[in-house]
Amino acid sequence: MKPLRQQNVVDRQALLRAATRELRGPARRLFLKHSLTLGGIALLTGCTPGSEESAEQLLRKVSRLNDLAQAALFDPERLAPTYPESMLTRPFPFNAFYGIEMVPHVDAESFRLEVSGRVASRHAWSLAELGGLPQTSQVTRHICVEGWSAIGKWGGVRFATFLERIGADLSARYVGFKCADDYYTSIDMPTALHPQTLLTLRYGDEVLPPQYGFPMKLRMPTKLGYKNPKHIMALYVTNEYPGGYWEDQGYNWFGGS
Numbered sequence: 001m002k003p004l005r006q007q008n009v010v011d012r013q014a015l016l017r018a019a020t021r022e023l024r025g026p027a028r029r030l031f032l033k034h035s036l037t038l039g040g041i042a043l044l045t046g047c048t049p050g051s052e053e054s055a056e057q058l059l060r061k062v063s064r065l066n067d068l069a070q071a072a073l074f075d076p077e078r079l080a081p082t083y084p085e086s087m088l089t090r091p092f093p094f095n096a097f098y099g100i101e102m103v104p105h106v107d108a109e110s111f112r113l114e115v116s117g118r119v120a121s122r123h124a125w126s127l128a129e130l131g132g133l134p135q136t137s138q139v140t141r142h143i144c145v146e147g148w149s150a151i152g153k154w155g156g157v158r159f160a161t162f163l164e165r166i167g168a169d170l171s172a173r174y175v176g177f178k179c180a181d182d183y184y185t186s187i188d189m190p191t192a193l194h195p196q197t198l199l200t201l202r203y204g205d206e207v208l209p210p211q212y213g214f215p216m217k218l219r220m221p222t223k224l225g226y227k228n229p230k231h232i233m234a235l236y237v238t239n240e241y242p243g244g245y246w247e248d249q250g251y252n253w254f255g256g257s
Contacts (some may be wrong), residue, residue: 076190080221080257083139089150092142092203094211095225096181097245103210104180104231111215117176117236120167127215130201133157133165138196140221142228143257154219155202160193168237176242177218180231185244187220187227188254196221199232227255 094100112124137155163170170193176186191197198219201208208214213230220228226246236242247253 076194080140080196083141083151085139085153087151088139088153088204092152092212093148093150095144096230097183098181100211102181105210106180106215106231106233108215111233113216113232114234115166115236116234117238118169118172119237121165123166127201130157130162130199130216134161135201136198137202138198138219138221140196140219142221142225144225145251145255153204154198154200154217155205156198156200156216156219158195159197159199159218160195162199163192163237172237173239174237174242176236176238177229177232178234179229180233183229183231183245184242185227185229185247186242186253187218187223191220191222194220194222222257224255224257226251 094103096103108127111127113126113130114124115122134157135155136158137153139151139153141149141151143149163175168175170189172189174186174188175192176184178184200213200217200219201215203209203212208217213232216232217230218228218232227244244251244253247255
């Protein structure tokens with residue numbers, strides 16, 4: 001029989017192999033980069049799995065712990081770094097769960113942003129109406145879960161301003177988004193109200209191009225890239241957990257950068 005110390009090492013190595021098999025490419029790299037030691041994970045979750053099924057349960061527990069920890073550490077007043085325009089990444093990379101030839105093209109004239117959930121006004125907003133709200137811009141870094149980053153200039157409406165304008169319940173827990181490419185995601189209300197969270201209508205000094213998210217993108221430099229939805233068609237305010245496209249496949253929900 002193997003000594004207990006050697007047996008624990010073997011078990012932990014087997015657990016790591018089983019756990020990482022449960023995660024696809026980018027998520028696997030993020031897990032390996034940011035996870036606790038296996039002993040610490042087992043201690044915090046009370047789980048010492050020996051199969052792929054229990055490894056998946058472990059990862060879900062770790063993800064929930066990660067969400068709670070990130071939410072507790074999130075400072076709604078702390079700003080992400082900003083940069084001079086001389087540092088812009090040119091060209092800014094295209095990134096999606098499909099090829100660039102499949103980018104959706106939304107008609108600007110007929111587009112209306114649908115609003116629902118815990119809001120006082122469910123008026124559907126045209127691009128002209130959104131452009132009439134107070135505008136701002138930021139030069140911030142987009143950080144992708146796959147390990148790359150890029151600096152871009154984004155312009156539009158502070159999301160907090162828009163939420164106040166529609167009479168959103170600012171004590172609600174979540175804001176969810178539905179997109180023209182069938183993508184969907186959701187964020188916590190403190191992030192929604194962060195001063196750098198932007199309902200983006202422009203890239204650089206031009207109308208937001210289709211490959212970057214036309215008609216609008218939610219830009220959050222405090223979140224990883226997959227939390228920044230593009231081609232937004234509808235949003236809703238809710239207390240019910242909405243999930244997300246990648247989050248429902250095992251990605252961390254909070255997704256802080």
